[in-house]
Amino acid sequence: MSGQAESAIQGQGRVGKVFGYAAMVAVLAVIAVPLFWIVVTSFKAHDHIYVRPAEYLPIPFTPENYSDVTTRIPFFAYFRNSVIITFFTAGIKIVLGVLSAYALSLLRFPGRNILFVVILAALMVPNQITIISNFALVAQLGWKNTFQGIIIPLAGVAFGTFLMRNQFLSLPHEIIEAARMDGAGPFKLLWRVVMPLSWPTLVAFSLITIVNEWNEYLWPFLMSDDERTAPLQVGLTMLQNNDGVTNWGPVMAGTVLTILPVLILFLVLQRQMIKGLTSGAVKS
Numbered sequence: 001m002s003g004q005a006e007s008a009i010q011g012q013g014r015v016g017k018v019f020g021y022a023a024m025v026a027v028l029a030v031i032a033v034p035l036f037w038i039v040v041t042s043f044k045a046h047d048h049i050y051v052r053p054a055e056y057l058p059i060p061f062t063p064e065n066y067s068d069v070t071t072r073i074p075f076f077a078y079f080r081n082s083v084i085i086t087f088f089t090a091g092i093k094i095v096l097g098v099l100s101a102y103a104l105s106l107l108r109f110p111g112r113n114i115l116f117v118v119i120l121a122a123l124m125v126p127n128q129i130t131i132i133s134n135f136a137l138v139a140q141l142g143w144k145n146t147f148q149g150i151i152i153p154l155a156g157v158a159f160g161t162f163l164m165r166n167q168f169l170s171l172p173h174e175i176i177e178a179a180r181m182d183g184a185g186p187f188k189l190l191w192r193v194v195m196p197l198s199w200p201t202l203v204a205f206s207l208i209t210i211v212n213e214w215n216e217y218l219w220p221f222l223m224s225d226d227e228r229t230a231p232l233q234v235g236l237t238m239l240q241n242n243d244g245v246t247n248w249g250p251v252m253a254g255t256v257l258t259i260l261p262v263l264i265l266f267l268v269l270q271r272q273m274i275k276g277l278t279s280g281a282v283k284s
Contacts, residue, residue, distance in 0.1 A: 106176065144223060
């Protein structure tokens, strides 16, 4: 009887693995197929993009689309702007997220829990709701078409505060108290004890923040008029024609060039990111 039960459990385990792998393949296809099509289209000649049935290989191979991107728009100016906006916005978010999470988790002051609830409420408010008021304020300050007009309204820290606070609360309380008994002040405790123990989560937070800021489109589009401050995502729209005959080869080539920096960054830091996002999920 026990042998039959064991066989049934093993059979259920195999079925579960099959469904698990099938779901993984389905998710991978949903993610990979559009990326594959973007890359293939970026090497296609204009006449071969709209053919029926669709061609799944770029024949003839047309790498000129990539050079066309840099000649039709000031690509490197847009790239520079994206780097500036991402660097400063992500940097502000990471610093403020760490400091606010540290204060909300390891410091004692009145109203700490109420303040954290307010921050959680900010996570539930879509950014689109505040666009009109932010636009009016930035326009009154004369910051339209400036980097500060793009960066400062985006420098919110609700997600980072939530993620880093949970990480700080999961640290062994004994280590924190031992450092305090040894005379470590708030900043020394943060940089010498808390941050080294929270490195994977910080990497995950930083990577998510950098990717989000690099891909930001709506607010920079409203704030930027030309290549002086517009990022790549806005610059790519300049490759499209208004007469409905857009050459999608250069557009897809520009998209590939835009994706590459964050893709390389993710490949370099993916292990730390996964470790950071899953820290605390398994107790020792």
